[in-house]
Amino acid sequence: MGQLITPEALLLDFGGVLVATTGRPGWAGELAAELSDQLSRAGTPELTVDEIRTDLEAGAAADSYWKNAMSRPPTPRELTHREFWTDFVAADWPPGPRAWVTAHASVLCRRMGELRQHRAHREGIPELLDTAAAAGIPVGVVSNALSGAVHRDYLERTGLVKQLAVQIYSDEMGIRKPHPELILLAARALGVPVGRTWYVGDNFDRDVLCARRAGAGAAVLMEAPGTYQRPYAVRAVPDAIVPDPVALRTLLLEAL
Structure with a gap:
């Protein structure tokens, strides 16, 4: 893995990245x-x-x-x-x-x-969001969802919404990852070239592939239960793999 670009925006999946679900x-x-x-x-x-x-x-x-x-x-x-x-x-x-x-x-x-x-934000998420805010890097959510309203409710209830600049959910847009337009929508909403974004997700077939199709500056895979249970072979390869938000924050600090 080489040095990643310094991101101008950080785009995160919901389940598996921002939030752990059981x-x-x-x-x-x-x-x-x-x-x-x-x-x-x-x-x-x-x-x-x-x-x-x-x-x-x-x-x-x-x-x-x-x-x-x-x-x-x-x-x-x-x-x-x-x-x-x-x-x-x-x-x-x-x-x-x-x-x-x-x-x-x-x-x-x-x-x-x-x-x-059940949902709870993953350990290290508040610190990650604080670090991004201190660096002037807007953070957005780009996620597949049967009901994005449930995700919005959780982020509102926990206060995490205050540190998010945009939320893009598949059921509200009518398309789902790995459709590249979901990431492109978020980048346009933030006014950042997609090639200057990091997209972080926990699946090869939806998240890493979506980042590649959209032309994101970096595709980062965050490990979560089910990450390596791929339904079939996926040729898309991430630029970096991190075990959790704590390690993602370290990666971001290194890029800064």
Whole structure:
């Protein structure tokens, strides 16, 4: 690894870089119980809680496979909230419940995101953001998300949003990494040439590849659970690999 360019902007993935996430095993049951109650009150009580839970888990699994496949096209689109609920969860539901979840898809995606994972910022993130601020380097978030609103809520709640200049989420833009436009959007919003940015993510097939396609000044891979569980061979290689935000801060100080 050679010396990296001095960045004029630092672009970070959300999950795996800014935030460590851990799954909540009971999320599908909780959401199924809530949804069953909502459907009953809406006058469409045809499904049991177990049936809803089973289809929620199946939809989440199908979504995961779809996301892996979408790392192959050069400019992949994002799944819409309506598509997730109508096609991946409720494809075989009676017309009433299917129409209801379709109409409330965005709210349901947000609630699913709230229930599905625990989130906490990774050790060293506050210090990293402070160092970037002291150096006059704006920091942005560029992330794939089923519901970017959940990420925005977390950053607002924890106060980290105060140190972020821009947030770009795939569901809000209609495209997903490794589509290069997501990184280009952030660079343009910050008024920084993309070739003078660092993009930091935790996946080869979405993050490193996206940085390469966008022409980022450096593609930095931050290790997280699942980083090396690549769904298939990926030829994109990062400029640097760091284990955590503490090491990323050290890398940034060296570049400065």
